[in-house]
Amino acid sequence: MVILAAEKDMPGLDVCVRGLRDHCLNPVTTVQVIAQRVPERPRGDIDPRIVWYDERRCTVAGSTVRAYLRDLGRDPSTASWYFQQLVKLECFTLLPADAPEHVLVVDADFVFLRDTVFVDGRGRSLLSYGYPLSWHPGSRTHRLPARHSALEAAGRLVPGWLPVDAYSGMQHHMVFDRTVLGDLVQRAQDAHGEPFWQAFLRTADPGKWTGASEYVLYRHFAARFFPERVRHRHVDAVDVIQGEGPGGFTLPEVAAAAQGSSLRAVGCHRFLHYTERLATMDYVPTALRRTLGADPGPLWLRLDGGVLAIGRAVPPLALA
Known part of the structure; x- marks a missing residue:
């Protein structure tokens, strides 16, 4: 597992970790917490599976993202939004080489309250449908919107990328499959001739705070190109x-x-x-x-x- 914890998330981090520890029905070997600082904890309260990782050691640091956005002539104040997305999309590079083929990434401000399976007995990732791509409260009928910045950014980033349904996949967690994510990154790099993180930032909508979405990108890519490796479900x-x-x-x-x-x-x-x-x-x-x-x-x-x-x-x- 990988949990991203910004400074504002630290007061609720224990709740997030306990929820995963108590309710994840798949084996948990490591919980990698990526944060700016390691908090002081009583010795008896340390779970040996929890590993703290200084976010400055990530392949692409927040300061690098900020500088690159500035070079592109874009608002550098959005750097934190894009940095946390890029960390998720490089999750396998942050873990040991013998890490499992699936990594559950969870935002630190989200907690599971019930027992939940994230990878089924056939090795398929269980992906949340998440929020509709167009919000119409009270409706069970959802359609693709006329425009959506995350859809357009994903289409610019990965050739052949198209949404498979009217749900975003955005719900503060994602099960990443090493094979699927590796293929996504390689396709983007081949198409743009530059490192993935640069291509991701360059193709994001410059006029939006939410100019790209890692969850939209990955869920629809997996569903379209690797349908045999994923299942989809609603998470209430x-x-x-x-x-x-x-x-x-x-x-x-x-x-x-x-x-x-x-x-x-x-x-x-x-x-x-x-x-x-x-x-x-x-x-x-x-x-x-x-x-x-x-x-x-x-x-x-x-x-x-x-x-x-x-x-x-x-x-x-x-x-x-």
Whole structure:
């Protein structure tokens, strides 16, 4: 497993790790936590499977991403968004050579609450359908949007890449298959004649905070080119999204509010430039985006069997 933990995620990291340790039904050999710093912990509280990895040792550092975006004439403040995506897409290079053929990557602000299988008995990765590519709350009928920056970026990056359905694959975790991911990276490098990370950044939409998505890219690539190696499923979950700063909700609070519910997972996310990001989410219909942007407070997003619901997140939060 690989968990990405930004500084803002550290208060809820233990909840994320415990959720995986308690509910992952596949064997777990290593939990690689990629972070800026290693926290001090009581000696008796250390799980020997947890390995801390300084994010500055990643093949492409955050400072490198920032400099490259600046060279491209793009907003370097988006560097953290693209850095964490590139880390996920290089996950196998961060692990020992004898690491398993599958790696579960989980965002540190997401926690599993129920027992979950991530690789089935035939060696197939179980991939989440995730959020619809176009948000229409309450609907079970989803269609591909007229435009979506992540779809367009993926199509520019990998020749022949096309979406297989109207779901994004974005749900704060992904099971990467070494064979599938290796083929994706090689195709992109061959097509662009440059290292994968440069091609990924160069083909991202320069006008969007969310100008590319590693989850959209990988899920649809795997489904189209390696259908025999993956299965798809809905993961019922609630995500609380909010701006970065004091106050708001924490991951332990959201997890506690979901106890006794049918939810399989919950997340609690803080976003830089929250209002700006809401304004540039082209998968949100214009009227809904204006409504959300007019009062950009915390929101809860709930997925039940692929049906999306959205509401204002106010205390006391009740998800059961």
